[in-house]
Amino acid sequence: xxxxxxxDYESMSKTSAEIIAKEIRRKHDLVLGLATGDTPIxxxxxxxxxxxxxxxxxxxxxxxxxxxxxxxxxxxxxxYNYFMWENLFKHVNISPHxxxxxxxxxxxxxxxxxxxxxxxxxxxxxxxxxLGIGRDGHIGFNxxxxxxxxxxxxxxxxxxxxxxxxxxxxxxxxxxRFAITMGIGTIMEAKKILLxxxxxxxxxxxxxxxxxxxTSQITASALQLHSYAIVILDAEAASKLKRKxxxxxxxxxxxxxxxxxxx
Ligand code: PGA
Numbered sequence: 001x002x003x004x005x006x007x008d009y010e011s012m013s014k015t016s017a018e019i020i021a022k023e024i025r026r027k028h029d030l031v032l033g034l035a036t037g038d039t040p041i042x043x044x045x046x047x048x049x050x051x052x053x054x055x056x057x058x059x060x061x062x063x064x065x066x067x068x069x070x071x072x073x074x075x076x077x078x079x080y081n082y083f084m085w086e087n088l089f090k091h092v093n094i095s096p097h098x099x100x101x102x103x104x105x106x107x108x109x110x111x112x113x114x115x116x117x118x119x120x121x122x123x124x125x126x127x128x129x130x131l132g133i134g135r136d137g138h139i140g141f142n143x144x145x146x147x148x149x150x151x152x153x154x155x156x157x158x159x160x161x162x163x164x165x166x167x168x169x170x171x172x173x174x175x176x177r178f179a180i181t182m183g184i185g186t187i188m189e190a191k192k193i194l195l196x197x198x199x200x201x202x203x204x205x206x207x208x209x210x211x212x213x214x215t216s217q218i219t220a221s222a223l224q225l226h227s228y229a230i231v232i233l234d235a236e237a238a239s240k241l242k243r244k245x246x247x248x249x250x251x252x253x254x255x256x257x258x259x260x261x262x263x
Contacts, residue, residue, distance in 0.1 A: 001229045003210060003247040005238040009198045012234045013042030016130070016196050019230065021050050023128045023192070029060040031120075033129030033187070034088075035140075036065065036080040039196050040132060041087055048091035058092040062123050064116075066131070066140040067181035068102040070109065070154060078168055079104060102152070102180040109180055113152040117186065129190035133197050136160050137205050137218030141181035144217045148225075150183030184222050193226055198234040206233055207240040 006012045020043070024030050034040070050056040065080055074081040081101040089099060100119055106112040120126060131139045136158050142150065143158045156178055157165075166172040187193070197206055209220035210231065216222075223229040238244060 001210065001223055001226075001231050002250070003238075003241075004230065004232045004251060005241075005244065005247060006232060006234055008234050009042055012196055012198050012232050013046050016040075016043045016194060016232050017046030017050065019194055019232075020047060020128065020130065021056055024056060024058070024061060027127060028057065029062070031062045031064070031123045031125065031127045033126040033131075033182075033190055034063050034065050034084065035130050035132045036067070036083045037132045039198060040130060043130070043196065044088040044091075047088065051092040056092075058094040060098075061094065062098040063094070063100060064120055064123075064126060064182075065101040066129075066187070067179050068104040069176035070104050070178035070180060071176055072104040074101070074103065074105070076104075078174075104176075104180065106180075109154045113154070113180060116152045116180075116182075120186065126190040128192045128194060129187055131187070131193060131195040131220070133195060133202060133205060133209065133220050134158075134161055135164060135201060135205055137209055137220050139184070139187060139195070139220045139223075141179040142184050142187075142219040144219065146184055146216060146219050148188070148216060148219075148222050149185045151186050152180065152182050154178055155181050184216075184219055188222060188226055191228065193223060193229040195220065195223065195229065195231045196233075197231070197237040200236045200239065202233075202237040203240040206231075206237050207242070211242055 006015055068080045072079040084101060102116055103112055136144055141155045143155055162175045166175050169175050209218045214221045214224050
């Protein structure tokens with residue numbers, strides 16, 4: 001994993017948006033995996049800015065979102081589909097028929113999940129997957145104990161996740177207890193992965209998934225097994241890392257590293 005430590009939320013967002021934009025410029029029909037939550041809002045704002053300022057072109061890209069609450073209709077104001085339109089899609093020239101978000105109110109989540117996996121495959125697989133991380137180490141809604149081989153399916157949410165996400169709802173009881181989420185196996189098949197995290201509340205889990213053992217108890221730790229994963233943290237999220245100096249040294253000598261690994 002390449003660890004990039006930035007001073008604050010704004011620079012984390014700018015750095016991640018630049019990486020995504022570079023991939024879009026490199027491949028106009030990029031297949032982009034997307035995440036929701038507070039963390040990527042700044043990144044999406046930056047991408048919208050790049051679209052406006054430089055004409056960054058989204059017209060040919062296909063997107064697949066990681067997850068969606070079960071039973072929420074796509075236009076529900078708390079749905080992740082709604083979030084994506086509000087925070088990114090409506091600000092750029094994306095083709096609505098190339099946007100995929102799991103359908104929370106599907107009649108048959110199992111059939112839907114298989115269909116979603118097929119759409120990803122038919123699109124040629126995900127080129128770049130953007131991830132946030134939950135305080136319990138989840139990526140997507142792959143809560144502790146999720147199999148590293150898991151595919152898109154329904155998962156029950158952890159109590160902590162329900163509490164953390166209650167801020168978006170009128171009251172905690174309204175937070176759905178289940179979600180449809182890509183599996184760890186699905187995520188790990190992305191050619192490149194970009195995980196972003198900010199804030200002190202994520203410091204402990206960032207130390208665990210970056211420097212701790214690979215374990216299904218912290219599902220983000222699976223990224224240690226990925227061949228091309230970039231992690232961008234702000235200073236607070238990086239505050240408990242033990243090998244910060246080393247990551248910074250690598251960053252400052254990136255031109256040498258790039259030459260070595262051909263990036
Ligand atoms: P957050 O959520 O960005 O709102 O902190 C991240 C996550 O749960 O994956």
